[in-house]
Amino acid sequence: MRESEALAPINLEELRGPRLKIEKTEKSIIMIINTDDMLITYSDNVRELVDFFEKKLNKFFEVTPRFKIKPFMGMHVLYDKQKGLLRLTLDARRHVYDLINHMGLDPHSDDGVNKLLDPHEVYSKADLPPEIDVKLRDKVWQAHCKLIHLANWAHPNLVHSVSVLGLGRYVHNPSEKLWSAYSRIAKYLVKTRDFKFKLVSETPDIKLMHLEPYGHSDSGDWGKLGSMDDRKSIGVYFSFLLGAAISWKVKLSQTAC
Numbered sequence: 175m176r177e178s179e180a181l182a183p184i185n186l187e188e189l190r191g192p193r194l195k196i197e198k199t200e201k202s203i204i205m206i207i208n209t210d211d212m213l214i215t216y217s218d219n220v221r222e223l224v225d226f227f228e229k230k231l232n233k234f235f236e237v238t239p240r241f242k243i244k245p246f247m248g249m250h251v252l253y254d255k256q257k258g259l260l261r262l263t264l265d266a267r268r269h270v271y272d273l274i275n276h277m278g279l280d281p282h283s284d285d286g287v288n289k290l291l292d293p294h295e296v297y298s299k300a301d302l303p304p305e306i307d308v309k310l311r312d313k314v315w316q317a318h319c320k321l322i323h324l325a326n327w328a329h330p331n332l333v334h335s336v337s338v339l340g341l342g343r344y345v346h347n348p349s350e351k352l353w354s355a356y357s358r359i360a361k362y363l364v365k366t367r368d369f370k371f372k373l374v375s376e377t378p379d380i381k382l383m384h385l386e387p388y389g390h391s392d393s394g395d396w397g398k399l400g401s402m403d404d405r406k407s408i409g410v411y412f413s414f415l416l417g418a419a420i421s422w423k424v425k426l427s428q429t430a431c
Contacts, residue, residue: 211247214240249328252370262373266328270363273320276313277360286365287358290335297338301349314348317356328371330412333424335359337408340426373418387420389413406430 201220206213216224224240231237243251252263274281318339325332335355339345344352391411406427413421 208247213243213246247323247327264328264371264373266324266371267367269320269324269328270367273317273324274360274363274367276317276320277357279357279360279364281364281367283364285361287361288365290332290359290362291338291355292358295351295355297340297344297352297355299343301351302344302347303349306347310348310350310353311345314345314353314356317360318345321356321359329369330371330419330422332359333422334408334410337424337426373416373420387413387415389421 199219200217201223202215202217203220203224204215214224228237228240245251248266248268250265250268252265254261254263271281279285318336321332321336321339325336339352339355389412391409393407393409406429408424408426410424411422412419
């Protein structure tokens, strides 16, 4: 294969949107890169092109040979093929147990809760102590980073808590009240420690699945819970395909409504 052929541009006008499978004549390569970790999925008719890319990459970096993905970023990918449909499951229990242990709890205990945050608690800058407790701050930082990783990769049910506790709002000078919120989240994870994230619907009949992407969104809560300090709202969106969430975000708005 000549280099000019390998780098030929794709005609985007010929793309026909998301489908369950591509046609035999179509070529597809999807790459996901996170620092020095890479995932690549491709159709059979571009295997030669991917081989070419891998050889090029090996000239500059020491690259692990391609293999069927199982572990990635501390998660395990599980495969279940039924009736010609491949179901993928992300098992992030390694990170779940890591956060629970960091909070000083037993992952196998029965001391769990059903709700992530106490609905009667409101967090604001008025909770910040007059002096910074460096040891408490370091523990909160570590807990929040672990929580963000889980929320971004495999636990969309955690994204609201990440937004409410707000890395830039409170954790630079955390209070014991804030630490208690992280402890409650850890207890929720104890309760749900064996939850896994399935990327394809459980619907046995493929005809009943949503073959087109769809989503839900909410522009905000009108400053009721987002931020009591400046009355900014929390907005949210979730996108779905084949009955599974594929994209999600919960974010504090930049301005007050």
